[in-house]
Amino acid sequence: MMSRSFLRLTMACVLAGAGVTLATGPAEAGNTPAKTVPVRLLSLNDFHGNLEPPTGSSGRMVDETGATVEAGGAVYVATHLKQLSDKNTLKVAQGDLIGATPLISAAYHDEPSVEFLGKIGVTASAVGNHEFDEGYAELRRIMNGGCHPVDGCSPAGEWKGAAYSYLGANVVFKRPAQGAEKQALGALGGTNTPSLRALLKDYGIPALPPVAIRWMNGVPIGFIGLVTGSTPSIVTSEGIKDLDFIDEVKAANVASRLLKIVGVKAQVVLVHEGDQVTAGRSPDSCSAQPGAGNRIATQVDAEIDMILSGHSHQAYLCTVADPKGAGRLYSQGGSFGRVITKVDFQVDVRTRDVVRSSVVADNQVVTRTVTPDPEISAFVQTWKDRVAPVANRPIGKITADITNAASASGESSLGNLIADGQLAATRTGGNAQIALMNPGGVRAGLTYTGSPAGEGDGVVTYGEAFTVQPFNNLMQVITLTGAQLKTVLEQQFTGGPNAQAFTKILQPSSNFTYTYSASAPWGSKISAMKIDGVDVTDTQTIRVAANNFLVGGGDAFAAFTGGTDLWSGPLDIDAFAAHFAANPLITPPVPNHITVAP
CATH class of the missing domain: 3.60.21.10 (Metallo-dependent phosphatases)
Incomplete structure (x- = not known):
């Protein structure tokens, strides 16, 4: 021993x-009257x-x-x-x-x-x-x-x-x-x-x-x-x-x-x-x-x-x-x-x-009814002042709230909007045909009412867009077969070899539709995949845009790692901002690209 x-x-x-x-401390104290x-x-x-x-x-x-x-x-x-x-x-x-x-x-x-x-x-x-x-x-x-x-x-x-x-x-x-x-x-x-x-x-x-x-x-x-x-x-x-x-x-x-x-x-x-x-x-x-x-x-x-x-x-x-x-x-x-x-x-x-x-x-x-700490108040204000020119820069407008709340199918208006922006940012160079966004990466909604910064109702600032997507992930495009894409979508659900902890519905670009049945056996949940209204076959190749977190197999979507011909593009936040620049007034998308079957 x-x-x-x-x-x-x-x-x-x-x-x-x-x-x-x-780290070590002082030697054990000598005789101490207290027992504890x-x-x-x-x-x-x-x-x-x-x-x-x-x-x-x-x-x-x-x-x-x-x-x-x-x-x-x-x-x-x-x-x-x-x-x-x-x-x-x-x-x-x-x-x-x-x-x-x-x-x-x-x-x-x-x-x-x-x-x-x-x-x-x-x-x-x-x-x-x-x-x-x-x-x-x-x-x-x-x-x-x-x-x-x-x-x-x-x-x-x-x-x-x-x-x-x-x-x-x-x-x-x-x-x-x-x-x-x-x-x-x-x-x-x-x-x-x-x-x-x-x-x-x-x-x-x-x-x-x-x-x-x-x-x-x-x-x-x-x-x-x-x-x-x-x-x-x-x-x-x-x-x-x-x-x-x-x-x-x-x-x-x-x-x-x-x-x-x-x-x-x-x-x-x-x-x-x-x-x-x-x-x-x-x-x-x-x-x-x-x-x-x-x-x-x-x-x-x-x-x-x-x-x-x-x-x-x-x-x-x-x-x-x-x-x-x-x-x-x-x-x-x-x-x-x-x-x-x-x-x-x-x-x-x-x-x-x-x-x-x-x-x-x-x-x-931590209630807000107490007096704010003066030292920390000054500290926070210093950083607010430093970042304000970037945070308060308008990037576009919306006609109403665009929420990240999931519909019955699991997709959201904001998730669809982000995916559409990612597709637009990766078509040139990456030749993307569809885009998929992880729902956990959509961290907040966009509200129509203006903020205290005074940008006005309907105006979206860079800071607000960053709050939605704060990870600075890199946009990438990979080639998947139709069968591999179906496996990716199967991996949205609990069970199966990827051990998905809970259902995570990927947010699709608006040109991609499909049907799922959550009650069907794992491996048979996905059907009727279409790109621009055309049926997807198992053998065709598809250029799929996603952030590098997903492409690396994040959120238990292991099938992404089987993709080939990797291309890397802009940061996700830059793709989002560019989408606003190209579409200065955005109406909330209708999250109706996924059909839920019994």
Whole structure:
């Protein structure tokens, strides 16, 4: 059996393989009169760069009384955090703090949002899938600093890096990073030990820090970061081509053992995975329907004391049983900065472990009835001023609201409009014949009523268009046979070899029609495909336009990856803006291109 000192060094070496230094704290305190010491955690999840108060349903939250209130916005998050903080407080997060963000943040590669989170004192966060929207290399830049390799420095100057630690215990390299394994072994004086080799082989070389240790009132608190294992299917494949996302439970258990080896027994999982809830319930209720998040919360090592989650944008507070039958907290705090999860607990000074019976949690709605934080108000206004010339530029007009709400078939007016714009942008050069848009990429609707910026009713600004499509995906065109296209459409539905999590109806360009029967067996759901009114045959070739997320097999549409003759064109937002330029007054399309059969 390896000695404690050897295991401690082993852990440090494994982390060193990813360029990570394990943080350590002061030596164990001497005789302390108190048997326990208090710790408070304040957590956020799925902030998505909402520096300004989110609007519409995204800016409302059901509070503890059952009332629906306006919630969210950086200036209010900051005030509520100050009111909830005391000398025992650590602030943490559960991922998707950036990515799919409003233009105020996205225009500068989310540096404003990361700076804000540092200003309010976040100390550690799990990575979310959206942290990988611009790829692993860009995430490392956000973590460590430096100007963007293409766009250069923002108006604020050279980026200094995140003030908090991003954690991803289940994110490892597909193959050892250049010299990583040698570096890890070399740190042991060149000792090529079987135990260390086995550990590296079983777990892999971490691509991100797996854990962070923070000291509070003389005791160490260990945080384990995890991201949903579905990340490869919901982000652009090129940006994570060198990474593997291993099972969350396996990674958490390895990280838990490593923390325990170095004497950290108070352990908290920050996981970007969660569950859906029963609608309309209080954020303090346990309304979570057991799913992917619950699996993690119930199966990770019993040494782990609580699981703070994200990803599903829901708010709940649950107690679940760990593998030994003891209860532990499983929570989530909504999204967009509308809820702060407050967790109070005691840590036994002698054992350094959480006294689970002392855990008290509360989901605090970030109401807008408090005084906005003056420092953050000035900070947000600075970035609003910087981005205003771009955000407020008119790009076209609409005659009425164009909504992203799905019709009975699953298509929407806005989805059709976006697909039509993508087809127009890829006909020349890419020779596209149809276009398909993923519904999850249509993030908001377009409203006819003018905004406070004063552009006027019916005017669509670049900022509003960006809110609809915030990912900066690249438009691409591939060749599929009619049979391959049918398989793509079959993959919209649950079941089948692609394991679609829930039905996702691709938004078609208006010249493409077909019929589906959701009740038919998988593989026989799609029929009557037509392009410009002409039947599609299995053997004909079709030039299909889609964003690079879909072309890479995103959202479990694996059949896209069988396409050939790849052509790349403009960014999706540029295609959308160009469509407005070519059609200055747009009437909402009728979403009637898909027929639903029994």
